[in-house]
Amino acid sequence: MQIRRFEDGDADAIAEIIRRCLREVNIRDYPAETIERMCAHYDAARLRELAEQREIVVAAAGDALLGTVSRDGYKVFTMFVDPDHAGEGIGRKLMNHLEEQVRNAGFDFVEAGASITAHAFYQKRGYIDVRETDTEFGLNYILRKPLFETEAAG
Numbered sequence: 001m002q003i004r005r006f007e008d009g010d011a012d013a014i015a016e017i018i019r020r021c022l023r024e025v026n027i028r029d030y031p032a033e034t035i036e037r038m039c040a041h042y043d044a045a046r047l048r049e050l051a052e053q054r055e056i057v058v059a060a061a062g063d064a065l066l067g068t069v070s071r072d073g074y075k076v077f078t079m080f081v082d083p084d085h086a087g088e089g090i091g092r093k094l095m096n097h098l099e100e101q102v103r104n105a106g107f108d109f110v111e112a113g114a115s116i117t118a119h120a121f122y123q124k125r126g127y128i129d130v131r132e133t134d135t136e137f138g139l140n141y142i143l144r145k146p147l148f149e150t151e152a153a154g
């Protein structure tokens with residue numbers, strides 16, 4: 001599996017992964033109406049637009065795309081893994097890659113905006129709660145992790 005920069009041609013497949021995550025996984029923590037608004041928000045056109053403002057990376061196995069995460073400076077957003085491949089370490093590899101990018105950019109901490117669904121994933125990686133925020137897409141947790149320590153969770 002390869003972690004590489006998002007390309008315009010990835011937009012449809014990544015939008016589909018995001019829609020599937022939202023409808024199959026995040027639906028257990030958020031109302032259906034919120035889920036559908038998020039699905040409409042993260043369409044292919046929006047992803048191409050976001051790619052100009054943020055660094056978006058994808059996890060790829062051959063031609064198949066398996067997940068994505070993005071970053072703006074020290075802030076990490078939009079982490080989604082194909083539900084058929086959840087629990088296979090793809091999220092961990094995406095985060096390892098992005099945290100390294102944040103470290104290389106000179107920041108000594110990384111910040112994540114986490115859904116209720118992914119909150120424990122970040123805590124397990126050593127992220128510490130900073131605050132909760134009410135967004136247009138419901139409750140999110142803001143967490144931070146120092147980058148100057150050796151990674152325990154790897």
Ligand SMILES: CC(C)(COP(=O)(O)OP(=O)(O)OC[C@H]1O[C@@H](n2cnc3c(N)ncnc32)[C@H](O)[C@@H]1OP(=O)(O)O)[C@@H](O)C(=O)NCCC(=O)NCCS
Pocket residue numbers: 021022025026077078079080081082085086087088089090091092093113114115117118119120121124
């Ligand atoms: C959260 C998510 C990105 C995790 O990706 P993943 O590829 O399934 O995670 P990994 O297989 O790399 O798991 C790494 C570790 O985190 C744990 N983990 C994964 N998802 C978790 C969760 N939701 N809660 C708690 N722990 C979790 C795994 O058990 C594993 O633990 P280990 O190191 O002891 O083996 C993925 O499940 C997902 O896309 N969820 C829905 C979308 C979402 O909520 N995205 C976040 C928006 S901020």
